[in-house]
Amino acid sequence: MELQAIHDTLTAAGVAGLLGCDEPRPSNKKEKDQGRSGLPFLMVDPAGIVPLLTACRDMPLLRFDLLIDLTAADPAADGEDLWVLIQLLSLKHRHRLAIKACLPKSALSMPSATAVYRAADWHERECSEMFGITFEGHPDPRKILLPDDWDGYPLRKDYEFPTEYHGISCE
Amino acid sequence: MSNSTSDQALKAHEPSYSTEERRTLPSGEEEFFFDVKTSDLEVNMGPQHPATHGVMRVLIRCDGELVTGAQAHLGYLHRCAEKIGENVEWLQYLPYTDRYDYLAAMNNNLGYSMAVEALMPGFEVPRRATMLRTICVELNRIASHLVAYGTYGLDIGAITPFLYAFREREWIQSLFEKICGARLTYSYIRIGGVFNDAPPGWLTEVGHFCDVFEEKWKEYRDLLALNHIFIKRTAHVGVIPKDMAIDFGLTGPMLRGSGVDFDLRRDMPYMAYGEAHEAGAFDVPLGEGEKGELGDCWDRFSVRVQEMMESIKLVRWCLEVIEDGPIIGDVPKVLKVPPGEAYVGIENPRGELGHYVHSDGGKIAVRCRVRGPSFTNLSVIEELMVGTLLADSVAIIGSTDIVVGETDR
Amino acid sequence: MIQEQAQQALSHAVHPGSNVFVRILEWLPLPEWVPGWVITLGGVVIGMSIFLAVMSVLVMFCVWLERKVSGHIQCRTGPMYAGGWHGWAQSIADGVKLLLKEDTIPNEADRTLFWIAPAIVLGSIFGAMVAMPLSYDWWFGRMDLGVFAILALSSTTTIGVVMAGWASNSKWSLYGAMREAAQVVAYEIPLGLSLLAPLFVLGTFSLNEASAMQSGWFGMKWAIFTNPFLIPAFMIYWIAALAETKRAPFDLPEAESELVAGFMTEYSGIRWSFFFFEEYAAMLLMSVLAAFFWFGGFESPLTGALRASGVEETSLLFSVVCFGTVMIKGFVGIFLMMWMRWTLPRVRIDQVMTMGYKYLTPLALFCVLGAACWEALQHLIFS
Numbered sequence: 026m027e028l029q030a031i032h033d034t035l036t037a038a039g040v041a042g043l044l045g046c047d048e049p050r051p052s053n054k055k056e057k058d059q060g061r062s063g064l065p066f067l068m069v070d071p072a073g074i075v076p077l078l079t080a081c082r083d084m085p086l087l088r089f090d091l092l093i094d095l096t097a098a099d100p101a102a103d104g105e106d107l108w109v110l111i112q113l114l115s116l117k118h119r120h121r122l123a124i125k126a127c128l129p130k131s132a133l134s135m136p137s138a139t140a141v142y143r144a145a146d147w148h149e150r151e152c153s154e155m156f157g158i159t160f161e162g163h164p165d166p167r168k169i170l171l172p173d174d175w176d177g178y179p180l181r182k183d184y185e186f187p188t189e190y191h192g193i194s195c196e
Numbered sequence: 197m198s199n200s201t202s203d204q205a206l207k208a209h210e211p212s213y214s215t216e217e218r219r220t221l222p223s224g225e226e227e228f229f230f231d232v233k234t235s236d237l238e239v240n241m242g243p244q245h246p247a248t249h250g251v252m253r254v255l256i257r258c259d260g261e262l263v264t265g266a267q268a269h270l271g272y273l274h275r276c277a278e279k280i281g282e283n284v285e286w287l288q289y290l291p292y293t294d295r296y297d298y299l300a301a302m303n304n305n306l307g308y309s310m311a312v313e314a315l316m317p318g319f320e321v322p323r324r325a326t327m328l329r330t331i332c333v334e335l336n337r338i339a340s341h342l343v344a345y346g347t348y349g350l351d352i353g354a355i356t357p358f359l360y361a362f363r364e365r366e367w368i369q370s371l372f373e374k375i376c377g378a379r380l381t382y383s384y385i386r387i388g389g390v391f392n393d394a395p396p397g398w399l400t401e402v403g404h405f406c407d408v409f410e411e412k413w414k415e416y417r418d419l420l421a422l423n424h425i426f427i428k429r430t431a432h433v434g435v436i437p438k439d440m441a442i443d444f445g446l447t448g449p450m451l452r453g454s455g456v457d458f459d460l461r462r463d464m465p466y467m468a469y470g471e472a473h474e475a476g477a478f479d480v481p482l483g484e485g486e487k488g489e490l491g492d493c494w495d496r497f498s499v500r501v502q503e504m505m506e507s508i509k510l511v512r513w514c515l516e517v518i519e520d521g522p523i524i525g526d527v528p529k530v531l532k533v534p535p536g537e538a539y540v541g542i543e544n545p546r547g548e549l550g551h552y553v554h555s556d557g558g559k560i561a562v563r564c565r566v567r568g569p570s571f572t573n574l575s576v577i578e579e580l581m582v583g584t585l586l587a588d589s590v591a592i593i594g595s596t597d598i599v600v601g602e603t604d605r
Numbered sequence: 606m607i608q609e610q611a612q613q614a615l616s617h618a619v620h621p622g623s624n625v626f627v628r629i630l631e632w633l634p635l636p637e638w639v640p641g642w643v644i645t646l647g648g649v650v651i652g653m654s655i656f657l658a659v660m661s662v663l664v665m666f667c668v669w670l671e672r673k674v675s676g677h678i679q680c681r682t683g684p685m686y687a688g689g690w691h692g693w694a695q696s697i698a699d700g701v702k703l704l705l706k707e708d709t710i711p712n713e714a715d716r717t718l719f720w721i722a723p724a725i726v727l728g729s730i731f732g733a734m735v736a737m738p739l740s741y742d743w744w745f746g747r748m749d750l751g752v753f754a755i756l757a758l759s760s761t762t763t764i765g766v767v768m769a770g771w772a773s774n775s776k777w778s779l780y781g782a783m784r785e786a787a788q789v790v791a792y793e794i795p796l797g798l799s800l801l802a803p804l805f806v807l808g809t810f811s812l813n814e815a816s817a818m819q820s821g822w823f824g825m826k827w828a829i830f831t832n833p834f835l836i837p838a839f840m841i842y843w844i845a846a847l848a849e850t851k852r853a854p855f856d857l858p859e860a861e862s863e864l865v866a867g868f869m870t871e872y873s874g875i876r877w878s879f880f881f882f883e884e885y886a887a888m889l890l891m892s893v894l895a896a897f898f899w900f901g902g903f904e905s906p907l908t909g910a911l912r913a914s915g916v917e918e919t920s921l922l923f924s925v926v927c928f929g930t931v932m933i934k935g936f937v938g939i940f941l942m943m944w945m946r947w948t949l950p951r952v953r954i955d956q957v958m959t960m961g962y963k964y965l966t967p968l969a970l971f972c973v974l975g976a977a978c979w980e981a982l983q984h985l986i987f988s
Contacts, residue, residue, distance in 0.1 A: 049536060051317075059557050062317045062536030090442045093541060094550050098563040110552060112539055112567070116442070116458045123539055144445025147575045155278075170271035170604055179279055180563075239776045246862050260783075261954055351862045353853060353951025359679040425854055425950045586780070587953045590863045 026086070026120045028065040034087060035067075040080045042073025047125060064123050071109060071126040071135035078141040081113055081122065089113035089122055092142035095149060097128075097156040102182035105129055107156055111138070128158060137163040155180040222264070222583030236264055243272045247351055247590040250600030252574075256581065256589065263589050266581040268574060273604040281553075281564025286312055286531045287387060289564065294381035296568060297602040299343050302336035302372075303544045305385035310466065311551035312387045312531075314538035324521040325389035326468050331402060331514045332372070332384060334507040338409070339368040340545035341500045341507075344597040348497055349420050351594035352429050357420045364412055367405055374398055387531065389524030403515050406508050413505055421494075421501050430497060431488025434580045434592035441491065444576045447569050448547025449503065450596060453483040453496030460543040468514075477513035478506040493595035500597065503545075532559055546570050546597055568602035660734055660886065663932075665696035667885040667939055674943040699878075706874035711774060714871065718772035723872070723879035725765030730886045733758035737893055738813050740903060740927035742919045751812040752804065752894070756797060759849070759890060762883055763789045766858065769880070770868035781867025784954060785858035788848055791961035792855075796845035798969035802838035802976040803828045803898035812894075816902025816931075824909030827901035834975035839899050841969045843941075846891035848957065850884060853946035857954055892938025893931060900934050903927035 026034075028046050035043055045068050052060030069077055081089040094112040111124040128135060137160035138145035149160045150169040157178040160166065168175065177184055188196055220226055242253035251272035257265035277296055281289050293308040294301040306329055313319055321329075342365045346358035369379040375394055376384035384390055420426055436446070441454035451458060459480040461469040472478060481502035483495030535557040541550040547569025554563040573596050581589040629651075635644065669684070672695060676683025688694025710719055736754040738744035748754050763785055770782020804810065806828050807818045819826050829835045848855040859867035869880045896902060907926055916923050952960075 052534070059535045062315050062534050063538035064314070064536075066537070091447070092445050093447070093548060094539075094552070094565070094567040096552065096565045096567070098552075098554055098565070100554065100556075100562060110539075110565070112541070112550060112552075114541075114548075116456060116463075119463045121464075121539075121541075142445060143443045144572055144575070147571065151571075168271075170274045172271070179276070180282075237776060239780075245865060261780075349950065353856070353860065353862060354949065356675075356679050356947045359681065363680055420950075423950060425952055428956060429950060429953055585953060585955065587857075587860070587863050587951075 026118060028067060028122070031087060031120075031122055032067060034084065035077070035080060038080055038084060040073075040077055042070035042077055044068040044070055066110075066123045066125040069124055069126050071128050074111075074124075074126060074138060075136050075141060077124075078111075078113075078138050082141060086118075087122075088115045088117045090116045092138065092144040092148075093121075095138065095145050095152060097152050097158060097180075099156065099180065099182045105131075107133065107158065107181075109135065109152070109158065133157055134159040134161060136161050139163055154178070157181065221262070241589075242269075247593055248600070249347060249593070249598055252598070252600045252603065254577070254581075254589075254593070256586075258586060261585045261587075263581050263584050263586060266578050266589065268578055270571075270574075270600075270604055273600045275601075275605065277566055277605040278564055281561050281566075283560065285559050286533055286561065287529075289561070290386065291381065291383045293566075294383055295601060296566060296605050297340075297544060297546065297549070297570070297599045298380060299599055300336050300340040300545045301380065301382050302332045302385060303340075303542065303549060305383060306333055307540065307542045307544070307549045307551050308553075309385050309387045310542060311538050311540040311553045312533060314540050315533045315536045315553060315555055317534065319388070319525060321389055321467075321525055322522040324393075324518065325523045325525070327514050327518040328375075328390045328394060328523065329385050330468055330472075331399075331511050331518075332375070332382075332390075334510045334514070335368050335371065335402070335405075337507045337545045338504050339365045341504045342368075344500050344545070345416065345420065345497075345504075348594045348597070349426075351590050352426055354420060354423070354426065357416065360412075360416065360419070364409055367408075371398070371402060371405065374401075386524060386527070388527035389522070391524065393523050399515055399518065402511060406512055406515075409508060410505070413501075413508075417501055421498055427487045427494060429587070430493040430591055430595070432492055433488075433584065433588045434493045434595055435489045436491040436576060436580065438491065440576075440579075444579075445572045446547065446576060447572065448544065449496055449499040450547060450573045450576075452480065453499045453595075454491035455483050455485070455495075457482055460541060460548060466540075466542060468517075472510055472513050475513060478510045481506060493591050496595045496597075500545075530559060532557065533561075541567070544569055546599065546602070547573055566605055568605055570596075570598040570600075570602040571605075574598050574603050656735065657731065659739075660731060660889075661882075663889060664882055664885045665700070667889060667936075668696045668699070668881075669693065670936070670939065671885070671943050674940060675947050678944070678947045703875050703878040708874040708876055709871075711871050713774045715772040715774065718768050719871075720876075722765045722769035722772060723876045725768065726762045726883045727765075727879045727886075729758050729761035729765065730883045730890065732761075733890055734886065736812070737890065738816075739931070740924035741813060741817070742924045743928065744813070748811065750810045752800060752810050752898075755890065755894060756793075756800070759887060760789060760793055762887065765883075766868050766880075769872065773868070773871035775871050777864045777866075777870045778868050780864050781858045781860070781870070784860075784864075785851065785868060787954070788851075788855065788857060788957055788961075791958055792845040792848035792965070795841050795961060795965035795969040796849055798966065798973055799838045799842040799845060800894075800898060801973045802832075802835055802969075805973065805976050805980055806832050806835065807898065812897045812902065815897050816904060819901040820904045820908070820912070822909075823913075824901065824904040824906045827899065827904070829899040832976050832979050834972050834979055835899060837968065838972040838976065839895065841965050841972065842895060842899075845961075845965060846895070847942065847945065848961070850887040850891055850942070852884070852888065852942050854949040854952050855957060856946075856951060857957060860951060862951075888939050888942055889935055892942070893935040895938055896931055896934035901930075903930055905930045 032043060032046050047066040047068050049061050049063055049065060081087050091114040093114045096110050098108045098110060100108060106127040106129055109126040109128060113122040137149055139149065147169060149163055150167065152158055153160055153166065154168040154171050155178055236257045236259050238255065238257050240253060241256055242248040243251040248254065253269040253272065255267045255269060256263050277292055280292055290305060290308060293304040297304050313321065342361040346361035349357040372382055373379050375398055376382050376392055436454045438454050438456055441451050441456060457480060462473050462480055465473065481499050483490060483499055485495060487494045533555040535555055537554045539550060539552045541548040549569055550567030552565035553561050556562050577592055577596060580592045673683040684692025684695035686692055687698045710716055733755045736748050736751040766785045767782040770778040807815045809815050809818060819828055829839060851858050869877055872880065908930065911923055911926060
């Protein structure tokens with residue numbers, strides 16, 4: 026199913042928090058727009074992620090059984106938002122859905138998706154240690170890949186590389 | 197990584213201790229003890245442990261041989277692959293992709309190349325390149341499954357199948373050496389195609405390999421998969437029901453081992469797989485609970501063993517249809533990828549390898565996310581290991597067929 | 606009839622006199638003032654040294670054989686360089702390496718027990734080997750209850766293993782030790798019971814006599830051919846012996862993929878090699894024991910031929926043939942053990958226990974009963 030159709034299905038079911046579709050567009054030199062290629066995204070409000078994912082999983086037309094990936098991206102060091110990106114896959118209908126939620130850097134907190142997909146557990150742990158996003162309601166919010174005492178969020182664009190770690194020089 | 201054993205509780209499956217000194221075992225039996233105060237033993241399995249397939253640490257709590265709690269600690273092989281992706285040029289990142297799932301480097305190359313190609317509108321990979329890619333990727337799948345086969349034997353205690361498996365893997369590696377000069381980290385599949393055409397006689401040798409391997413494969417199956425002790429050790433162990441597999445987001449042989457009929461190559465075809473499937477070049481083997489329950493360790497193992505044969509069929513098909521032509525599209529040395537975001541998931545030997553790449557039109561990616569199948573597949577073990585015996589927990593870790601390079605990236 | 610047979614057998618099995626080395630010393634022209642106890646003591650000391658040397662060479666040969674056998678099973682060649690011909694000196698080179706290696710003891714380990722454990726293991730297995738005759742005429746400590754001595758002493762190694770596991774202060778070691786204790790206790794029973802069956806048939810506890818009892822039919826009157834119940838008894842014995850010697854598929858106490866290296870995780874250098882030594886010595890012992898009680902011991906058509914041509918049993922030639930025969934039988938057994946090790950996966954602890962208690966023990970009892978009935982029947986019919 027195409028993204029627009031998925032969007033319409035969700036809207037028709039009364040799912041809140043949909044902010045439209047981010048479709049790829051060709052470049053336009055007149056307006057100095059470089060365009061955007063690749064993947065269409067469903068833009069959503071991070072606060073409503075749990076009902077949205079539940080609807081995606083349970084609606085017979087969508088049936089997104091698998092949460093393939095949950096990650097974040099920091100598009101620009103001086104930008105205001107972080108993106109949380111979710112990839113869903115339907116085994117039955119054989120279609121994918123990419124979800125993008127923009128989180129302001131001033132309030133990096135959103136509900137955890139672990140109640141809907143248990144696959145989100147480790148992905149959210151990784152995401153929160155790498156970007157500093159808090160997933161509310163996560164059952165086990167420890168760091169996963171980084172040491173427990175690691176400072177900073179390495180995948181953020183404003184991350185400064187440490188010069189030493191426990192007395193070991195990193196330069 | 198600092199130690200976090202005692203202060204943080206293991207995942208909750210703790211048997212309940214009550215004042216009457218009675219508790220319920222995970223099997224549902226009740227155990228009484230009046231005089232002897234016993235306590236569970238916390239054991240660190242790893243990071244230097246033969247069963248963890250690299251440097252992974254599983255903290256397990258045991259009551260004798262019975263595992264009552266398990267917690268995986270990762271990150272001992274974390275090499276910042278995603279951060280590096282944001283700091284090197286598109287083409288320069290390719291060798292790094294070899295290093296996360298180092299047993300299936302061709303597949304990783306392919307995943308990354310396809311993700312970048314998805315950002316280049318209208319770009320078409322030449323047909324010969326697609327075929328060479330398919331041959332290499334499928335051969336690498338066999339090589340990877342051979343390691344899975346051999347190391348699982350090691351986990352169960354059979355040492356010899358490992359060496360047999362490596363004998364055939366050696367051949368595949370020397371085939372790769374002939375085509376790209378490397379034996380483990382190939383960087384052969386490039387953005388736009390492949391970097392080198394097959395040397396004269398190479399395709400014939402691949403065909404010869406297929407013939408020989410088919411014979412050997414039967415031996416391997418009889419030697420380990422159908423061995424009575426092996427079946428006793430793996431059937432009914434680590435059962436993942438269908439819905440649990442889906443809930444945990446398992447992919448690849450882990451998912452198919454639980455009887456879920458899904459393979460990206462067939463169901464969401466990329467490259468020439470759709471065409472191959474129409475030509476009947478491959479099937480998707482599924483776990484059937486043949487020796488035990490559906491979704492047990494034996495089923496997962498058996499799916500991998502059968503997939504090797506399917507890959508051989510695919511390689512044969514490619515050898516039939518491959519024709520001469522260019523091997524790489526028109527890609528500049530210093531690549532500037534048009535702005536955009538793409539996610540491409542391909543079927544790796546271990547499951548779906550996803551690459552999310554974000555370009556702002558420059559020479560370097562803004563974000564390069566790697567979704568490693570081992571990472572997600574591993575997350576299920578904490579759940580599976582509880583209530584099994586210590587030896588079973590080793591069998592369970594082995595049956596997930598993880599590569600720690602990929603869980604930690 | 607059985608009594609006659611026994612008398613006949615005993616007549617050439619039992620030689621008067623003492624340990625072969627005491628006899629050598631007695632034969633030497635020593636001055637007369639040397640007291641008798643010095644001669645005895647000297648004999649024992651020299652005997653022990655030669656015994657240890659012989660056994661060590663045999664065990665080292667076992668180790669080399671294991672490497673070659675495993676190599677060829679796995680499409681490799683095994684050691685090829687040390688010593689020249691097919692790496693024959695590999696075990697010696699390994700021994701030197703292990704002697705020179707740093708011997709580490711974990712800080713938190715119980716040092717005394719940690720030191721004693723390998724000594725107990727090695728001492729008890731060599732103690733058990735004392736009861737093993739090398740020919741009718743060559744022996745170090747012949748015992749009328751040789752089987753008992755061997756079973757008792759060889760299972761004493763368990764104490765050393767448990768001690769090693771406990772003293773290492775490592776959880777993996779402790780697991781190995783506990784598994785060893787559980788496994789050995791479970792398999793002592795079928796092992797002893799399955800040995801009872803040939804004991805019934807042969808009517809003796811002494812290894813020499815057991816061999817002599819099988820000297821009929823031109824050296825082919827092996828116990829296993831005379832009583833059908835000995836065939837299952839041997840299978841039970843063999844399985845139990847594998848478990849006793851911690852060999853795959855029963856290598857749970859070491860289980861390298863589960864317990865790192867089990868009870869010897871913390872051991873290194875020469876102390877570790879003691880455990881290694883013990884494993885191979887126990888294999889040798891178990892195979893030789895099987896040879897004595899099922900497969901004719903020293904007896905083969907060759908000894909039959911020698912006997913027919915009038916060669917004395919005390920002669921050097923006869924002794925060499927006896928020794929060669931029993932060693933060939935023993936090494937066939939060892940090869941079988943190696944073959945199984947490099948073929949089979951490991952069983953799980955609950956499966957080991959189930960098999961030992963639920964299946965092997967009753968089966969062994971059945972074999973004992975069957976063997977006894979068969980013998981009684983034979984007695985009734987033929988006498």
